[in-house]
Amino acid sequence: MGQVFSAASKKEDNGDLLSSFTEYFKKIKTESKIISPETIRSIELHLKNGNIQRANSVIRDALKNIDNVPINIAVTGESGAGKSSFINALREVGDDERDAAEVGVIETTMKITSYKHPKIENLIIWDLPGVGTLNFPPKDYLKKVEFQKYDFFIIASATRFTKHEIDLAKAIKRMGKNYYFVRTKVDFDIDNEKKCKPRTFDREKILDQIRKSYEDTFSENEIPKPQIFLISNHNFSDYDFPNLVNILIKDLPAQKRHNFTLSLPNxxxxxxxxxxxxxxxxxxxxxxxxxxxxxxxxxxxxxxxxxxxxxxxxxxxxxxxxxxxxxxxxxxxxxxxxxxxxxxxxxxxxxxxxxxxxxxxxxxxxxxxxxxxxxxxxxxxxxxxxxxxxxxxxxxxxxxxxxxxxxxxxxxxx
Structure with missing residues (x-):
């Protein structure tokens, strides 16, 4: 009788665990989950079958993967696009700190340079030379920068996206990777307009004009209209950076979301x-x-x-x-x-x-x-x-x- 009661009690406990697990992850949006749907189904199956040890093993492997899986972010763009400042802001490192990406008015990125995140060891941001520079001609660019190792590309510009960068975006998409166009230094444009035209100044109108100019460029180059993220490297909370973050988290594989999310500035x-x-x-x-x-x-x-x-x-x-x-x-x-x-x-x-x-x-x-x-x-x-x-x-x-x-x-x- 005791054995029957023990077995029934154990079955009830397993049922509670399955119910609790399922209910907990059901409430979390798919794009926010830090383990994949396949992993969730596997855990649920083992709990349903009463195999707690196997369920725990699947979770252990998933957590180990989250801790160890590398996250590689590539940032590229024209000279003066503010790539280095963008990288420093992502890492919450001042431009004048010892391990900061070098910032300058001339092209400072002449070679591929990696920057580890100071808090997330397995996250690396790569500062890539602009496509079309002397040592990185367009036809060899993706091969030279070791295209396959990056999770996604951020293509930055402070003025306009050149044909080289648009062709790069097309190639990135063809090879199954994601890219995101980022227009930096928008705060400078807003400040200049406000000083020059104080009576007719309209912030939203200016931002719409900037977006429209890029959309026209993409249309002229026969590329489907992508979303343009207008940002300020000095104030990530303003403009489009929060929207960029939400999309990056959604597009990343589940096991990379946790550490990427933790790396973001507050x-x-x-x-x-x-x-x-x-x-x-x-x-x-x-x-x-x-x-x-x-x-x-x-x-x-x-x-x-x-x-x-x-x-x-x-x-x-x-x-x-x-x-x-x-x-x-x-x-x-x-x-x-x-x-x-x-x-x-x-x-x-x-x-x-x-x-x-x-x-x-x-x-x-x-x-x-x-x-x-x-x-x-x-x-x-x-x-x-x-x-x-x-x-x-x-x-x-x-x-x-x-x-x-x-x-x-x-x-x-x-």
Whole structure:
């Protein structure tokens, strides 16, 4: 009788896991999922058959792939197009920092140069010489730049797209890769028009005229009208950069979306929320992989090793979301406010600060109890996780809110 009950209970647990997994990923838009539809179906099938070990193995492989799969972004365009500044802005590196892409008024990219993202190790942005330059003639261009290794191409221009670049776009499409036309330095055009024609200045009309001029060029060269992204390298939150980001995430393979999303600068609250949603998926999958679902956390104590792991985890989130000490100091400098005053508004900086006669473990447990009472289990789904994973969700919630606070502070000073 005991064996029958045990088998029935196990079957019920497996059913709960399958239902929870299916319901969770059903709510996430296809273009935002960090694992492929095939992987999701495979996990569901193993859970349905009661093969938890095999389901966990599929998840383990998927997470390992997310951590290790390379992301290679190619940026090319004419001399003076602002490629280097664009690359630096993507990497959140100042033009004058030591490992920044070289910026200049003359052609500074005479060879293929790679730039690793400072926070995402497997993401590399490649600064390519413009097509048609001396060492990179059009007929040999794709071969010389090792076309196949890039996930997509960004073709940048500050004035107009030449026939070389349009022919390059056609070749890229024929070979099964994506390209995106980016018109940089739009803020300069807007400022100049505003100064020259203050009485008749119409920002949207000017932007429409810029788009129309490019559409005419594409039509003349018999290329289907692509979307043109008008951007400012000095202010990614304005103009079309947020739209570009959404399309890039949608077009990337599922296993590359998570790290690409985490690499993006905190330009809007929507961008920060995308990081949050992606990270939440990752933690959820890690919990399932570790068999930590359906276990009620014991909130009595934390070992020293647990505390060390949690400290490392929180600091990792703070770096990814740009609320670490170094990032806060830079924002305080830009906003011209004291660092300590800015830190007072952030919750993540006090999570690891224990009061007198209170251990760090006790402090964290109190924070966790408050978090659980507010969230109602795992975001009110009725699921339970192991204690460590509840801390992961607590940390993620906290740094996400802190990132939004810093973004609002930066806007107040503009």
């Amino acid at each position: 330009i809007t609250e929507a961008a920060i929320q995308m990081k949050y949603n992606s990270s939440k998926q990752f933690i959820w999958l890690e919990a399932l992989k570790e068999g930590a679902l359906a276990t009620i956390p014991a909130l009595k104590s934390l070992s020293n090793s647990d505390v060390e792991k949690l400290e490392a985890s929180l600091n990792h989130f703070r770096v990814l979301f740009g609320v670490d000490d170094k990032s806060v100091e830079l924002i305080a400098k830009d906003c011209q406010v004291p660092v300590e005053k800015l830190k007072e508004k952030l919750k993540s900086h006090s999570l690891l600060t224990n009061k007198e006669n209170e251990t760090l473990g006790e402090k964290l447990l109190k924070c966790l109890e408050t978090f659980l009472s507010v969230s109602g289990g795992f975001l009110a789904t009725g699921l339970y996780f192991g204690k460590i994973f509840y801390f992961q969700f607590l940390f993620l919630d906290t740094v996400t809110e802190d990132a939004k606070v810093l973004l609002r502070e930066a806007y107040l000073k503009e």
